[in-house]
Amino acid sequence: MPAKVDYQRFIDAADDWITGRPGTVVLAFLVLTAGFAVGLPAVSTESGTEQFSEDIPAERALQDVNDKFSDPFAPDEGSTQLIQRDENVLSKQGLLRMLTVQQRMAEDPDMRVVETESAARIVARQLDPSASTLEAEIDAVERATPGEIRTAVGTLARENPGFASLLSDDFNPTAPSASATVGIVRHEVPAGISSGSGQGGSSPLEPIQVEAIYVADAAGGDIVVFGSGVIAQEFGTVIGDSLLIVVPAAVFFIILFLIVAYRDLVDLLLATVALGMAIVWTFGFMGFAGIAFSQILIAVPPLLLAVGIDFGIHAINRYREEGLDEDDPVRAMRTTTDQLLVAFFIVTTTTVIGFSSNLVSGLLPIREFGVVASIGITFTFLIFGVFLPALKLYTDGLRERYPIPTFSQAPIGSEGSSLGGVLSLGVEIAKRAPAVFLVVVLLSAGFAGYYATGIDTTFSQEQFLPPEETADFYDVLPEPFRPSDYTITATINFLEDNFESSEDDETVVYVEGPMERNSALESIWRAGEDPPESFVKDGRHARETSVVTVIRDYQERDPAFDALVARNDRNANGIPDQNLGEVYDYLLSSPARERTLNYLTEDRRNARVVYAVQADATDTEVTADTRLVADRYRMGATATGNIVVFKAISDIIFESAIVSLALAIAGTAVFLLFIYWVLEGRASLGLANLVPIVVTVAFVAGSMRYLGFSLNAFTATVLAMTIGLGIDYSVHLTHRYIDERRVQPTVLTALSRTVYGTGGALLGSVLTTVFGIGVLVLSVFPAIGDFGLLTGLSVIYAFLSSLLVLPAALVVWERLFGVGDVDAETPGNGSGAPPTTPTVE
Template identity: 60%
Template structure:
């Protein structure tokens, strides 16, 4: 590349402030920190899975379904609370009375804003006494009834309404009138809308109501558990706080341990810690000023900032020490260090920002927020560690020399005499012996790992966000103040799944829009369920469905007059009216079946929902594909939706986001590196060299994910672009240092040895610190954070190893065939693979 820029004049301008006016720099950064501190706590918290389902078409259809078909039973701006009752027999007289009294006490409490209640206890009471329409009257009806009368009422209710058994556990026996569990519902009128998505809500106005409801229900006695979105959101928020309470102290201990080893000087250690704290402060302050809510995904941002900040800090101090041990003064040493490192930091920052910002391409808002916050945080980290830390180091060492405080640990990491210095040139040894053979083997193995890693699964389930049912044993070793609470959400959801799902079927939904009064509209809706796909439950060759058609058929069996109306308009006598549908609908909505009908058709007859039973063990992909197949059969506009379809849609978006962000990160990083090395060094091909270790790292991470059965989810879906963003750090430092050493040395191997010893030591300290600091996320309470911590730690380890082992042979081949130098070891080099020269001064 012919065009080069003179970056030195910009570096000199920054050097002037760092070296000649360090106190001014320190004051300026402290003032900016004060501004960002004002934004702390201003962003709020967002948790749960519902934040990821926004803007997904299937979720929008599900919201329409809920708006149209739940608003009749539950008025607008309402929410529900589940009352989960368990015992030897929840259909016994004492158990029925406990449920009725619990619902009555909830209804009579004005703070709970109860709009309505439903339960099998109310159904049994109305069966005993059809005139008992209030909870008080129903309590009286059950109290007056004998056990035999109650058993008969249970049998009658079960025979008249299939929905009766749906609210009872799978061990329900109508003959003996017994069941071990039931679910009652309480509807609340709210001043704010509740979520109606497929995921769990992270912020619910029901939280305070349901927390209060717990105390009210407990006053009744018996085993009734209060459950709902408010309880969920409260525990999801607690998971964030408890995860941070566990992760942050553990990370601090591990990071401090390795920082002490890396810095070996209390003043340098203090400066590094202050700089790390400042980077996190700025980032969280920015979130507050920008109004970005803190979510589960953003828990990963502080460790990422620590990873880059620790790397920058160790490099800055280590490079400065390289100059000091040669006898140069404070200012001259720092000027030389910043001359070299500022450009390296610019390269690392640019590529890291591109890697993180690539997540802005995601369709999911939380992932976009993560990419934005991480990218901004990296820019802040560059400013703090590239300018503030060196200035603070100059000011501290000036003061140290004036006061006479001794220096500790002044030797740079990776010096030739150290054990680490002997191990770091491993890649250089390979480059001396057989670089082309090594790269050929690397190409074959990387291609194989890439093919294997391409089979990584993509999943989005609530389980990834739920705390464990039983806290892990290792938490007992933490101080009591840091131990998390005993969570109930997972235990409750597991109980519901065990007791209330048959294990044979689940439900999927088709949302239908159009003029449902047209002749033959219902017939065509019914035909869509003929010859159902494999995942659908089949009854006599037809999909098992619940719809306005099944409501019409059921009510016709109970009401003779309505049955005659249906028969008059039924051309083929199959129980489905074909003509004069407006009259049929009007009659149905004027009947006792009104509420049931409005669960499946709107009162203007322009939209309907059809629910199909699907096999419970069918995959999300199969259910989604089959539901779309059935939806395509409707002659109306029909959309496949329902919780399973929504979660699969989010899963698909995550997989797409992972691929697209990886593509953007690779292309953006490649373009940036080629451009920057062309402008700064006149060697754009070094940008391609820089990418090789990163490509190996990304392939290794994908293969590891498949081997460990870790899917792409809302956090791990970002790991490939993050692997680029963090991994480029290691290879960029080495390539930039090599370029400077290469210009000063006629021997490629000498330049490589100086590079890996001078920079590899700092990379090792950075790797050990950040792998343990980020890897500590594995102890987070939610599985998704643990997986993310493990993969991020591995991506850093892989990047470190690839930079030290893979990069030297790549550079040797580049020097031979691209740069045109004689990159072949001489006889003396073949016998000895280490240089006896001191680290270069840069």
Template identity: 65%
Template sequence: MDVDYQYLIDRVDALITERPGTVIVVFLLLTAAFAVGLGNVETAAGTEQFAENVPAEEAFQEVNRQFTPSFAADTGSTQLIQSGENVLARNELLRMLTVQEELEAHDGLRVSSTSSAASIVAQQLDPEATTPEEQRRAIESATDTEIREAVRQADERNPRFSGLVSNDFNRGSASASATVGIATHELPAGLETSSGQGGTSPLTPLQERAQFVTESAGGDIRVFGAGITAAEFSAVITDTLRIVVPAALLLITFFLLVAYRDLADLLLGVVALLIALVWTFGFMGLAGIPFSQVLIAVPPMLLAVGIDFGIHAVNRYREEREEGYGIDDGMSRATDQVLVAFFIVTGTTVIGFAANLTSDLAPIREFGVVASVGIVFTFLIFGIFLPAAKVKLDHARESYPIPTFSTAPMGSSGSRLSSVHAVGVTVARTAPAVFVGALLLTSGFAAVYATGVDTTFEDEDFLPPEETPDYYGYAPEPLEPGDYSVTRNINFLQDNFESGQSDTVTVYVEGPMEAPHALEALHRAGDDPPDSFVREGGRADETSLVTVIQDHADRDPEFRRMVDRNDIDADGVPDRNLGEIYDYLLDSPAAEQTRQYLTDDRRATRVVYAVESDASQGEITADARTAADRQRYTATATGNTVVFQAISNLILESAIVSLAVALTGTAVFLVFIYWLLLGRASLGVANVVPVAITVTLIAASMRALGISFNAFTATILAITIGLGIDYSVHVTHRFADEYEEHGRGVYDALDRTIEGTGGALAGSMLTTTFGIGVLMLSLFPAIGQFGFLTALSILYSYLASIFVLPSVLAVWARLVG
């Protein structure tokens, strides 16, 4: 079948050449309309967005709701991280209590209560001191000796004390280098915990104001919490865009200058690129799609595709002008060819990006939507607006002294570039079948090798850097990134406090916890733990209702006697009258800790197991589920690691499914479009071969370079198809035009194709590779990897189209042509 589509092209040509001013005005009005949406674009940062609707995450949130009162729906907490030579010395204790006092006195902070190691020490001196002011007075009136003794008593009598001081706490000298205080805020809007970092938080304005309070107290007390984290995650997106977009524009402008070698043409190209960005971001604002870290990749990709379209349109127009055609006729002949190629490229690229809609992860689906819409916008802008503006410009040059520097197309006959590109045609003349067969065999081995690519999902992929790289210091002041404290504080807590010594998993157990065998069964599940669990005396290192009972028994002789009376087998775990045991705990200083491991109806508990920090997410998740299966009652494994492993599995599934959808959809589209337009369905198959080779090479490169599939790189295979098909479509469609329409022989058609299209492809490859490669400057390491892989896939696609596709087309001509 060969459909006559020329009348549609002719109508577009008429608009471009006969009414270019009208076209320009319409596009500028649409730009103004989309610009309205720019102010509505919001940011969504961190890993929380990936955890939405994941079953393991829902279980994790349920556990938090059941056992963590400080994170209930109407409260939130702020951590006060204090460090110094000895934070348990008099002056440091007073500094912390002063901060607590000022926080509670500040009405705008909505602080309902504060607690700290300083508070606990003060209450050892004066049990009646219940407010920070009274506690400060107790410290002020005590001698240094009394304070040191109070610190030792706090460690001995209060189980919460050890969790608030750093690991280097020395009981003998009553000293520690760091401590953590807690301020609890009332939040009418509500706050829910999740396994992820970042997102938005009603705590942000409260914690930002709390920073000013702590700074006035002197010393080293830092504010940390969900609000600060959310603010920094949003800030780092803005800072990344401030660095990446100007760098991309700078590099792109340079390469466009090389490609066009004409200032006026360069300005037209840059204006068209800016319009594409305004349309895309405006669409996001109007559609209510937040800007996340994943979408940082969209602007450079749109710039890359826009550059490709612009170079091809201008280069083909210049070819026609060199043949002696006028402005209008030359543009009509150029658009006759490139509009069809642009349409095919747009269709295949949209299929590649839209394949991400199959993902179960919302940010990846949003990426697919925004990228697909942005590519359609780019097609319209560079397929209609840019040619019309070019016609208007060249007509103006006839009437006004607008300087013209060069009108020669890139890669013209006799240039060094054309001689390099001719290698692909030379191979196609000599042994195309052998060459293609060898490449297909190589790509098959690469595909097998690529199956070993790892999959990860970690907070570290989203965290801002602890130390901003030195090269950012060379950026102009307005572009310099800010100072981020989130990663520094997280690492500090992990390095200095027990809770940061290892990762943990949680087993949520549902059953009658007052039954005589309940605690024994809970305790027995920790015997002979799986390999990834931290061991302590042959048992799992765990924190549970049993350890709460044992810890309090060590501090309270009366409670110890109660436990012993009800411990039939003398193993330290009570076997009867558990209701009375719980009643005692809930009326003791261990009440808050008990509520963290026992629900109000006493029909559910949780066990938190420490796991080896060097174990993989997959191993930890499998072992956590094994531990859950050992429980007598119904039990569910959850926690950050389990949730992140579930997301990792979804990421791998997303990558495979989107790859299959993109490759299948692209092949079907190309077969159909070449059958519809040229009556040559088999050309669509030939078109896909270099892209399939590119996909296997990029996947194998990921494994060879130690780059994992993560929240960002999961889209790389579908993107490789979406962007890579661009190069092969331009070569294949130009070849079909020379071979079918102009009746040239196979090799003459290939020579003409590579000579005419190769230069534009080289210019497009350079601008695209460097334009997307600037993502390596991103403040997020994972986005840097994404930028590198995308640039590498573009390079592979270019090489495959110039040096592999000619042989594929030669084989196609022998078999079909």
């Protein structure tokens, strides 16, 4: 037998504390729990897409664009949209309703209104050109007859193109009528309006727009308030609603299965206390570490509950089994912890490897998920590996002294039971054709893995939006579990369906360099020549807006400026190529100043170029073409814009999923080889242990594509998580097999005893894990529901793979590295050895 590392002294030290001083251990953990509870109030929430784009170069460029290309002396502003619908918004009553809401908002100093605009205001000024205030405009509409309103609307429809853009597509200028309109209210706000591509984070407009909702409701009719503040509020509400549904549902199902598994009220309470502590510790850590609770972290509580209950079932049932042959509870618990601490340590380490592989992600929320999940699983190991056994032993001591009711203390599963017969199918396969079966499974896994290479990768705002309509089953939930009514998605869909956008889709190039260099403007213009396919073309040039187009437009309005440009245009192509500082000075002192600052910074060090792109072009095509055009610039240029940023995030999601999966598999393999060398002196046993999890990952990935799931910000973590969760089952079975192999006469007998004993506990834990994590399908966020479904599926695959594939892998391993003839008796374990009672983890 190969030499093993002496690790037992560390296990003995832990055993001494757990069994020798259970009261002290319990008290210490309760004190730690109180300490972690102090961090709970510091946990904040974060939502939306902003958090995913923080570290993206294209996002930083977009923020620079939005921050720099405006008047540096102008106050920060944000806007509120007032969407009026379900009435003729051009009737006298409809016009007055919009004007009244805008007036009330303008008169409230807390709303810091600096400007309002609407179709109603335009009509009022057409009726009375001298009306310059909302009060005067309301008077003008009130005095007007229906005929005068009809005439005013008809005139505006002919002479003011901007008027129709504020009205829905069904606008009829002769009636006049329209079913919807959008009014704008701009506010001066403190710094803090997002200048990037994301939505859903905190917004200084939130209190303003919440108050605006009450103002709109008081005016009657149907005026919906929409803006970044409303979006931020609803994102936060959805997180809270999801937790209120998911966590209690997870607890309900877990307790239900715990009742079946434990069949004892006291043990049920002990496990529940331990679960609560795991949650408190993890959330307390988040508070101390300053990690905000985001949508992706909704998966953590059910995850901890499911893994914790798995550990609890193994610990309690193994102790009960040892109690069948051991009258002394202390010795029974010492035997239990002596075995389970090793198994729990292997499971915890491999799980942490799986979760922490997400730390290589280029997206902060996925990295934070990896940190929180890894820390949470480590806490779960300590609580269920040390605290729960000590609490169980301490409580059983109290039972002997006080009349505490005791129900069933029998372990799950027994040899010869119908459950054991079903679970032993893999052993039967291992008896007959283990090598052939293993080859077939590995070839199938290889095909599934190859098929999975076609999985789509997506990232979009829609993945973070609450549903337009919640499912009917939510209606039966009592308060406070019933979700709120959400308006974001319905409002966005209403705007897209009823208002025609007059703008093309856009992409942006952010230019950094000395814009007074003679070739600067020529470089900008030449970059748009012979544009790629996804760009909208004007002749042979891309349709763009830039400082060049500002210069050309203003030339037509100002003869003096036109002469200045002509004097400095050496090649006579309409673009100045010398004395650019003089050209910019003229523009910035003219009425074109504000427009110029939209495309050129005042220090002349940066420029923004906006290109129109085809509406049917894919994000991949637009991003590639924008980068192609950016590479044409002689100065530093970065492709950016919402399309480019979201495509960059999508690419990072795919890269993160692949890299984290590779690291998780490699890290788990290295650890298993090392730990089995330490424990048994046979590193190769780690390879047999790894086979079921590789098969599981391949089939989960293949199922993702077959079921139509894409890799997104949520599901990208599933493959690495499959390793972290799935290794649990194969580790418990392998570790139990090692124990049984020492006392059973043959390999197949040891496998049978392993499955009969541990299989029942594994079935109990897989049910709690699947239902504990599967309740995520109840989340208001569809993406979180997909995550829960895939995670539950991965756990089922891991369980089946461990029961069906692992026995064959162990038999093949024994033939290659062990006894050879698996039916032969092992020396030292002759057939005369007394049979042992199957143990249970």
